[in-house]
Amino acid sequence: MLGALDDTICAIATPPGEGGIGILRISGPRALEVASCVVRLRSGKSLYDLPTHRLTLADLCAHSKNALAEKRDAPASNFIDEALVVVMNAPHSFTGEDVVEIQCHGGPVILDQLCRGLLSAGARLAAPGEFTQRAFLNGRLDLAQAEAVLDTIRAKTERSLTLAQSQRRGELSRHVEEIRSKLVVALAHIEAALDFAEEDIAFVRQDELMRLLDVTLDKLRQLVRSGRDGRIWREGAVVAILGRPNVGKSSLMNALLRSDRAIVTAIPGTTRDLLEELLSIDGIPVRLLDTAGIRMTDDPVEVEGIRRSRLAWADADLALILLDGSQPLSESDGALLSQPESAHALLVVNKCDLPRQLSREGLDRSHPGHGNILEISATMGIGLEELRLAVRSRLMPGSLESDEGVLVTNLRHANAFERALQGVDQARQSVDAGRAGELVAMDLRIAADALGEITGIITTDEILERIFAEFCIGK
Ligand SMILES: Nc1nc2c(ncn2[C@@H]2O[C@H](COP(=O)(O)OP(=O)(O)OP(=O)(O)O)[C@@H](O)[C@H]2O)c(=O)[nH]1
Ligand SMILES: [Mg+2]
Numbered sequence: 001m002l003g004a005l006d007d008t009i010c011a012i013a014t015p016p017g018e019g020g021i022g023i024l025r026i027s028g029p030r031a032l033e034v035a036s037c038v039v040r041l042r043s044g045k046s047l048y049d050l051p052t053h054r055l056t057l058a059d060l061c062a063h064s065k066n067a068l069a070e071k072r073d074a075p076a077s078n079f080i081d082e083a084l085v086v087v088m089n090a091p092h093s094f095t096g097e098d099v100v101e102i103q104c105h106g107g108p109v110i111l112d113q114l115c116r117g118l119l120s121a122g123a124r125l126a127a128p129g130e131f132t133q134r135a136f137l138n139g140r141l142d143l144a145q146a147e148a149v150l151d152t153i154r155a156k157t158e159r160s161l162t163l164a165q166s167q168r169r170g171e172l173s174r175h176v177e178e179i180r181s182k183l184v185v186a187l188a189h190i191e192a193a194l195d196f197a198e199e200d201i202a203f204v205r206q207d208e209l210m211r212l213l214d215v216t217l218d219k220l221r222q223l224v225r226s227g228r229d230g231r232i233w234r235e236g237a238v239v240a241i242l243g244r245p246n247v248g249k250s251s252l253m254n255a256l257l258r259s260d261r262a263i264v265t266a267i268p269g270t271t272r273d274l275l276e277e278l279l280s281i282d283g284i285p286v287r288l289l290d291t292a293g294i295r296m297t298d299d300p301v302e303v304e305g306i307r308r309s310r311l312a313w314a315d316a317d318l319a320l321i322l323l324d325g326s327q328p329l330s331e332s333d334g335a336l337l338s339q340p341e342s343a344h345a346l347l348v349v350n351k352c353d354l355p356r357q358l359s360r361e362g363l364d365r366s367h368p369g370h371g372n373i374l375e376i377s378a379t380m381g382i383g384l385e386e387l388r389l390a391v392r393s394r395l396m397p398g399s400l401e402s403d404e405g406v407l408v409t410n411l412r413h414a415n416a417f418e419r420a421l422q423g424v425d426q427a428r429q430s431v432d433a434g435r436a437g438e439l440v441a442m443d444l445r446i447a448a449d450a451l452g453e454i455t456g457i458i459t460t461d462e463i464l465e466r467i468f469a470e471f472c473i474g475k
Contacts, residue, residue, distance in 0.1 A: 096135060
């Protein structure tokens, strides 16, 4: 259930654990009243007298009903901590409600005691994302902007952050609204024509309508296309390094990370578990997996490692199959290359600094159809730039942004854009085939509603609950 807006909510807004500063957030109609139960301003004034958006020094005490009445210089028996307190009066706050934020020392006991004080003063513990949900319900943000708050917090590369910030500022929403409002105007004309069918008044010219639908289709197609990469921008692409033992998988991981993350030895079978690290390849967040070398073995630990390598392959967005150029192709290499999945893998020949034993022609002959084969030396750092480029273009072929520079990074939005595209496409076909106006109107309505779902003009409690449940408490 969505919380009622007449409650006053509170939460610890900083992450759990110890920190230099911990922040408590209170929002709702009784925010000042609740906060007054634990905050005693050093100036002796009441919270109600504070100017909005100004930090003020205060003592914090365990909840007492008459905290306000207590004398400023009386020894505070129930003293908890010193703090800076800020009041943000409605509607000029993140949630649009009265908000009080308390910045104290970031110790779990302090924060916990204060939180309990606020609860006994009448606040309710906020649900995950409830502050942002209130910002949405009070019209401070639309739904796409509210979702971007979460993307901003979770961004894994600078590029993902830039995208999230642009969505949070409302660029995607403006774009959506522009398309939607044109559809709604067209819809109004078509419906008016239906209402006054007998009067023979032309409300919309067929060629104008076709032109509008064509332009809209183009825009929607671009957005849908950009949405295919959306998951990667948000969560990162999984790239698994595979190959038989000792080909240099861990060395490649370290070279790409520019650190000694994985253990490298000359002993085959060094890596026995999956190692995962996040890196940015040209701004694309990549979750790089180093795996156990795949070969026939009886060692139970290695067998388990190999099983995990295979699972990682199945889940990966891209696999790099690594071969050792200083050795002839082995049976284990052949077994990997014969897997049907290997057709989508990138073939990388390592150790190109050593005398060559593996010929590209031989490889093409025995295992054709692998496309471009890259040559690198993980330890000497040769060919890594080409490898990065190849990974990037495999993960995201084609151009990234639509004409207006908007990029769809959210699955829910991508889905809505797809339904909008289908609706407009259907409508266009109906106009083209001279079908009844009712049919055109119905499809345009579907498209306009799908777009409305993105910004939240059209929404249900169920959608809202699902979206805000993903947030952390205090956001
Ligand atoms: N000359 C040369 N040696 C390399 C290169 N890459 C890796 N090696 C060496 O190959 C050996 C194995 O490297 P690892 O990175 O541990 O290989 P791996 O594929 O992770 O091996 P497992 O974890 O056992 O499956 C080490 O001695 C590395 O120093 C390279 O590009 N050139
Ligand atoms: Mg290894």
